[in-house]
């Protein structure tokens with residue numbers, strides 16, 4: 001029998017087969033409510049109250065979710081976290097940045113800073129895939145770039161402010177909403193909505209501390225050329241009016257706000273983080289007990305609660321396992337494309353039922 005002909009008995013299958021690390025499972029309730037709201041919402045002006053009220057509720061909901069201290073602001077614009085790296089290179093790094101790199105995403109921000117002609121070469125502190133660097137003092141850097149969860153490897157890093165006056169700029173793209181964080185430990189926490197927030201891609205959100213706002217305003221009024229679509233100052237001014245500089249995807253805004261409300265009404269970040277932790281326990285516990293699989297990340301405290309990576313021994317071909325799962329409707333557990341390991345990677349975001357993770361491991365067995 002060919003692998004693609006293997007039929008998993010329906011009673012073993014998860015209730016929802018989406019385990020991608022981004023885009024990730026979108027909640028059926030949110031899609032149903034979007035369809036119901038569509039006639040008065042989709043296809044209406046983002047400059048009018050209907051859409052602006054959604055943006056306002058989203059900004060307030062995120063402020064509640066993260067328990068933001070006074071003076072912190074929720075800013076959003078178009079382009080996703082990748083566009084935010086370019087924005088940060090122009091609008092946050094003054095002279096030099098220090099990057100803690102332990103996978104593809106953290107490396108990309110360092111690369112963007114290295115390519116900028118107006119900046120000095122960044123300092124890069126790097127760890128092998130599967131490990132993370134220790135976050136030491138910022139040295140002479142004015143931005144310290146951390147990554148709360150390295151989605152390419154399933155390694156997480158504590159968000160804690162290193163010694164020094166550098167702005168602490170944290171890529172929270174796959175962590176935000178599924179891992180606890182103390183806002184006093186960062187100046188910028190940025191993310192996209194297609195991971196823990198179970199929406200579509202295309203937007204970025206950045207939470208700015210008062211020190212970050214001050215930096216943005218200072219660089220805006222300097223000689224530096226900052227294109228308007230990449231200007232954090234412009235995004236800040238528009239966000240204060242519950243708008244975006246140019247047209248956002250209205251469906252994404254709706255789904256994003258829906259998940260933020262869902263998490264807040266269930267108990268907030270502590271609740272969603274414990275739900276992810278429960279899914280992660282199920283996955284890593286299964287792998288630890290398995291005689292053909294094991295967690296890729298050696299140090300238990302570095303294992304991500306939101307993106308699990310599982311290595312297989314040479315008797316089991318992960319590609320074939322992923323292909324069989326896919327042909328049975330269980331999708332997107334392939335490893336990060338550039339990591340090149342005999343591995344599966346499993347999204348453990350809040351929208352994913354912990355029970356479905358258990359069912360997934362049953363299907364793999």
Ligand SMILES: *Cc1c(COP(=O)(O)O)cnc(C)c1O
Pocket residue numbers: 022079080081082083105106147149150151171172173174192195201202
């Ligand atoms: C997905 C991801 C990104 C890129 O997000 P886009 O919305 O695709 O630009 C950046 N950083 C991390 C940690 C991610 O997981």
